[in-house]
Each structure stands twice: as structure tokens, then as C-alpha cells.
Amino acid sequence: MLNFIIRRTLLIVPMLIGISLITFVIAHLAPGDPTSIRYGLNPEVSQSARAKLKEMYGLDKPIIVQFGLWLKRIAMLDFGNSFIDDRPVIHKIAERLPATLLLNIAALFVIYILAIPIGISSAVKANSKYDRVMTIILFAGYATPSFWFALLLIWFFGFNLGWFPISGMRPWYVEYFTFFESIKDLLWRLVLPVATTSLLSLANLSRYMRSSMLEVLRQDYIRTARAKGLSEYLVVYKHALKNALLPIVTIASMILPALLSGSFIIETIFGWPGMGRLGYESIMNYDYPTTMGVVIIATFLTLLGLLIADITYAIVDPRIRYE
Amino acid sequence: MSLLEVKDLKTYFFTDKGVQKAVDGVSFSIDPGETLGLVGESGSGKTVTALSILNLVDEPGKIVGGDILLEGKSLLPLKASDLTQIRGRDISVVFQEPLTALNPVLTIGNQITEQIMAHMKMSYRDAKERALLAMKEVRLKDSDRLFYDYPHRLSGGMRQRAMIAMALCLRPKLLIADEPTTALDVTIQAEILRLLVEIKERHNMSVLFITHDLGIIANIADKVCVMRSGKIVESAKVEDIFYNPKADYTKQLLEAVVKIPEDMRIA
Known part of the structure; x- marks a missing residue:
């Protein structure tokens, strides 16, 4: 029984990775990105500023690389900061x-x-x-x-x-x-x-x-x-x-x-x-x-x-x- | 006066495809201490007859005619609550499939004691004592441990012993054994039969023994009723059935039996 519980608990890890990969890809495939919502419709924001912003968020890299980086942080239980208010995601969720x-x-x-x-x-x-x-x-x-x-x-x-x-x-x-x-x-x-x-x-x-x-x-x-x-x-x-x-x-x-x-x-x-x-x-x-x-x-x-x-x-x- | 008297019993099944006359005018009687064998092929209405006695026929089946008398009192007009008093106490049943007839999520001990406690005003401790005694009587080895075991941990033969312990723990006047050995292998069959005969003699019980196996009937029955398509085609003493059968169907049945040399028979 204990054996079974341990095995099943370990199985959670690959399932989490698989599910998060699918979600990650779907979320990024959706048209638009964080820069477009805040600056996309504002003519005073130049393309270079948006590109800089993308670079800051790491959004210019290929999706799979982004996922790898994200996974690396998650492995250390770092959920990152929100793009909206820069507060740690883990705090937002805990609330x-x-x-x-x-x-x-x-x-x-x-x-x-x-x-x-x-x-x-x-x-x-x-x-x-x-x-x-x-x-x-x-x-x-x-x-x-x-x-x-x-x-x-x-x-x-x-x-x-x-x-x-x-x-x-x-x-x-x-x-x-x-x-x-x-x-x-x-x-x-x-x-x-x-x-x-x-x-x-x-x-x-x-x-x-x-x-x-x-x-x-x-x-x-x-x-x-x-x-x-x-x-x-x-x-x-x-x-x-x-x-x-x-x-x-x-x-x-x-x-x-x-x-x-x-x-x-x-x-x-x-x-x-x-x-x-x-x-x-x-x-x-x-x-x-x-x-x-x-x-x-x-x-x-x-x-x-x-x-x-x-x-x-x-x-x-x-x-x-x-x- | 006979212990059980079944008079012109009619149990029909009202299905979408029409009325199925499973039992159609069956009569017989059992005296105290007597064993009646009810023989017939599959679907001849043996089991429905047995279930009708305790009014356990499921929908869409219904007893539509006749009467069932236990010690002269009719069972048919009884209220459900009075009927539960008779079931399991005056009349007990051992069913065919020990694999499915025991509840898988209750311990053997629980299933025996609950029957005792349903009929006797008794503390759990006394009921347990009585249950253990019944388990010893059917020679369930290691009964103290088996008491707390679940049915799936027992072999088919042991489960049938547990069923018999359950059926006999309250010393019923009549035991209905509905093909109690059919699902078991041959050596276990012989043991279970011997056990049933032994307990029956010791307590002078009456038995209604249902089977399609004429060999078993020859060994244990006093009287035999041969059933076919819901009707009794012949009813006679056991010797007459075997040596002097009247109905053509009985003769056919006897011819269909595989002959085993005398010196190889059990019991």
C-alpha cells in the first residue's frame, strides 16, 4: 500500500509536466501577446520599445526554449512574477x-x-x-x-x-x-x-x-x-x-x-x-x-x-x- | 400433518413478450424429517418454486395462484414483516452459487451473526459465540480467524460451508437447498453432501433438495418430484423413481445419466 502511494505520487510529476507543456503551448499560440494589450494600440509606442519589452519578458525566444526556462524555475518552486503587477504569482495564488x-x-x-x-x-x-x-x-x-x-x-x-x-x-x-x-x-x-x-x-x-x-x-x-x-x-x-x-x-x-x-x-x-x-x-x-x-x-x-x-x-x- | 404443503402453486412472469408460466400448478408436501428431491432440467421451474415458498420471486414474477402452508398456516397472506420472521428462522435457503451469494464487503462473521441477531434477542457477544459454533459444526477450520475474513479469501467449498452455517445456525424446520453443490468440484461436492445429510439427521430437519443430478437424489432423497416446464410430471418414492419410473420424461432422464460402476460411487 505504501509502495503504491509512493509510486502514484511520483507519477504526478510527469503528468504535471505533460499537462503544463500543452497549456504553455496553447497559451502562447493564442493570437496577441502581453505587449499588444498594453501598447499595441498606442501609436506613441514604437516597435523598438515593444521589441525591448518582449526581450525583457523572454518572449522573443522559441516557445520550447521558453517552456524549458519556465520548467527550470518551476522545478525550484519559483512561479515567477505576474506580467500585470509584477507581484510573485505564488502570492497571488495563495491569496x-x-x-x-x-x-x-x-x-x-x-x-x-x-x-x-x-x-x-x-x-x-x-x-x-x-x-x-x-x-x-x-x-x-x-x-x-x-x-x-x-x-x-x-x-x-x-x-x-x-x-x-x-x-x-x-x-x-x-x-x-x-x-x-x-x-x-x-x-x-x-x-x-x-x-x-x-x-x-x-x-x-x-x-x-x-x-x-x-x-x-x-x-x-x-x-x-x-x-x-x-x-x-x-x-x-x-x-x-x-x-x-x-x-x-x-x-x-x-x-x-x-x-x-x-x-x-x-x-x-x-x-x-x-x-x-x-x-x-x-x-x-x-x-x-x-x-x-x-x-x-x-x-x-x-x-x-x-x-x-x-x-x-x-x-x-x-x-x-x-x- | 406435513411440515410444508404446496398446493397448486402458480408463479407467472409477466414480461413484455407475454406471460411465462414458470411454475404452473405444482403440488407437493414434505413431512418432518423428510427429504424431498425436486429434479428437472434447467428452466423447468425448480428454483422459482423454491423462491415462491419464501415469496422471494423478483419482478416481473408473481405468485398468481395456489397456496403454501407451513405447519398448516398459509404463508401467502402474510405481511412482509411477518414473513421476515419465517425466512431464515423456520425456513432457510442454501443457494447455488457460493461465489455470489455472500456479500463481498461484509465479513463472514458479520453475515452469520446478523442473521442470528435478526431473529433472536441476543447480545453481539452471544450471537458471535453461536455463529462460531455453527462454523465449527460445518467444519470450517480456523473459524476464529475466518470469522473476520471476507468471502473472497475463502475457497468455493469453504464459502458453501459458510452459507450452510448461516442457513443452519437457527435450526430451521425446513432447509431449501437449491443446487448447493452444482458450482463445486466433485470431491468437494461429496463432502458438502455428506455434511448436509449429517446435520439433517442430527437435528431431524426437513430438506427440499433441488438438483438436476439424479445421482445425488438417489443418495439423499426419500421422495422425488420430477419437474418439467413448470409442472410436476411424476412424484414418487425414490426407489420407485429409479426402478419403476412411470412418466416417459423420467425414463428419458434416467437414460441420460452417465452410468458409473457400483464400486466407484460416492457415499
Whole structure:
């Protein structure tokens, strides 16, 4: 087991390099560069000044050389400075990461808390009216684009009803609040972004849970459990659920990347000061070091999530032992 | 009075392609301490008959007619909660596939004790004691360690022993054995059969033994019912079936058996 964890952790390194190479190339292939956004449209800036600027940023070298230099710095955990404000990228990300983690962990929590009971109840009452209505709602949720859903939520709950704030995480007046009030305010502000973030994966996961449960309920050992005279409660929640949850653990590894990439859009819409919005802003500004920093951190978090899912799987399923 | 009486049982499957009459008017009875062999080819309705007794037939199957009496009381009108009292306590089942019939994520001990605790008011400690006793009775070696083991760590024969321990730990009046040895290899088959016969004699249990293997029937049954396409074509004492078969189908079945010289037979 320890062997497996070490091996898997080491595997993260080549995957990080591969993913960052692809991102690096795509980011640099996009038309325009940092000099064009600030000086390209200004007739008073000469071509030679732009060339000098490019040289300063190292943008005149071939892409692969630039990538090599970048990789060399990253290897020493130096993420470089932002092109926009010259602050270290690592500081910028460190400021933003907690907000993203808060949003996504809250969403993950909501997804699992809701999806598992929905999946179980739909499977136990398969093809009933409840199951059919649930199926329609979930497919609608699955098909809804999250940016559109976010705007609907903002319009209805934020604007029409005025129940929830529509933007931001920590308003300026939060420093006048007591600790308890400030937590309450934060939770209040989490509702709409978390609802948006959860929607897609919630629909996804509860369908998985339903089919996993249906599959398990057909198994021979369920019939054995019934033949033993166990109550239906024990049959469903002890014998079936434990087996049905196994695949659901690994599906977390599919949800995590979806959540993190969703953050780019959702954080921007809700003015959430997280890493996703930082990434979005850095892309719009050709701020390569920041973009790459955000991608690296997000990739690392995703790979870490996958590793945790695999380890959890070995813990919950007695048949699986990684050698 | 017979222990179990099945009268004109009809279990149909209502599928999209029409009604499948899996069991169509089956009647038999089992006396206390008696072993009834239910023989027939695959798909003849043996297993559905067994599952109907405990009302375990899955959708789209349904018991549409007849009656099932345990010690004179009908099981069909029982509420689900009353039925669970009978399942596993008065009537136990050993299924065909020991590989899939045990829950892979629960320990052997857990699966035996939960059955005891579902039917008896007992502390976990007492239930565990009783489970270990049952495991010893079916001669599971090293039962203290196996108690905490998961099914995938046991061989097929050991799993079937664990299933039998589970089925017998509450001393049921009737044991339904649905092809309990079919999935095992021949030497293990003989051991498991001997074990079943031994425990049955010791506790004077009744057994409904389902199989397609006439050799096994000859060894253990008192009475035999031959099933085909959901109906019983012949039912008689075991000697009569073998030496004086009436129905053509029974004769065909007997002719299909591979003959083994007398001195090479088991048991």
C-alpha cells in the first residue's frame, strides 16, 4: 500500500509536466501577446520599445526554449512574477486559493449529501412516479448550462426576491461584524455559487448512484440477505448500500476536475475572489506566468484528488489491495 | 400433518413478450424429517418454486395462484414483516452459487451473526459465540480467524460451508437447498453432501433438495418430484423413481445419466 502511494505520487510529476507543456503551448499560440494589450494600440509606442519589452519578458525566444526556462524555475518552486503587477504569482495564488477551495469543498459536500439519498430512493422505487419525476428534473439539471443557470439564480433569488447577495465573498463592512455574524454572512454568500457549481455534478452523481444501486439490488447476495429474514432496511442500507457506494467513491475523481474548471466561469460571474477568476483574468491579459501557475495548482489538486480517491477505494473495498 | 404443503402453486412472469408460466400448478408436501428431491432440467421451474415458498420471486414474477402452508398456516397472506420472521428462522435457503451469494464487503462473521441477531434477542457477544459454533459444526477450520475474513479469501467449498452455517445456525424446520453443490468440484461436492445429510439427521430437519443430478437424489432423497416446464410430471418414492419410473420424461432422464460402476460411487 505504501509502495503504491509512493509510486502514484511520483507519477504526478510527469503528468504535471505533460499537462503544463500543452497549456504553455496553447497559451502562447493564442493570437496577441502581453505587449499588444498594453501598447499595441498606442501609436506613441514604437516597435523598438515593444521589441525591448518582449526581450525583457523572454518572449522573443522559441516557445520550447521558453517552456524549458519556465520548467527550470518551476522545478525550484519559483512561479515567477505576474506580467500585470509584477507581484510573485505564488502570492497571488495563495491569496485566491482558499476562496476556491471553500467554494468547491462546499459544493462537493452538497453534491454527495444530496446525490446519494436521491440515487438510493430512485433505485429502491425504480420506475415509480417519484423516480420518473426525479429523472426529468435531473436530466434538465444536467442539460442546463451553468452560466445561464447562474444568471437565472441571480435574477430570481438575488434581484427579484432579494434573498441572497448576487456578488462577492467578503464585503468591506465585514470587519464590523462579530465572528458569528461574519460566518453567517459568508454562508449566505455561498448559497448561489454553490448551487450553480453543484448542479451539473449533482445530476451526474445521483444518476450514477441510482444505476449502481439498481445493479447491486439485482445481485445474488441481496437475495441471500432477504432469504435470511433481514428487514428491508438492513437489506438496502447495510447489504446494498455498502456495495453501491464503492464506484461512487471513484467518481469523485471525475467530479473534482469538473468543479475546478467550472470555477473559471462561476467565480467570474459571482465575483468570487478565487483562483478560477484569477486564471480567467490572467488569460484575458496574456499574463502567462499567472495562467501557468493557476493551471499547475489546479492540475496538482486534481491529481491529488484522484490519488485520494484510489486510496479510499482500497480502504472501503476489502477485495482491492494495491501491491 | 406435513411440515410444508404446496398446493397448486402458480408463479407467472409477466414480461413484455407475454406471460411465462414458470411454475404452473405444482403440488407437493414434505413431512418432518423428510427429504424431498425436486429434479428437472434447467428452466423447468425448480428454483422459482423454491423462491415462491419464501415469496422471494423478483419482478416481473408473481405468485398468481395456489397456496403454501407451513405447519398448516398459509404463508401467502402474510405481511412482509411477518414473513421476515419465517425466512431464515423456520425456513432457510442454501443457494447455488457460493461465489455470489455472500456479500463481498461484509465479513463472514458479520453475515452469520446478523442473521442470528435478526431473529433472536441476543447480545453481539452471544450471537458471535453461536455463529462460531455453527462454523465449527460445518467444519470450517480456523473459524476464529475466518470469522473476520471476507468471502473472497475463502475457497468455493469453504464459502458453501459458510452459507450452510448461516442457513443452519437457527435450526430451521425446513432447509431449501437449491443446487448447493452444482458450482463445486466433485470431491468437494461429496463432502458438502455428506455434511448436509449429517446435520439433517442430527437435528431431524426437513430438506427440499433441488438438483438436476439424479445421482445425488438417489443418495439423499426419500421422495422425488420430477419437474418439467413448470409442472410436476411424476412424484414418487425414490426407489420407485429409479426402478419403476412411470412418466416417459423420467425414463428419458434416467437414460441420460452417465452410468458409473457400483464400486466407484460416492457415499
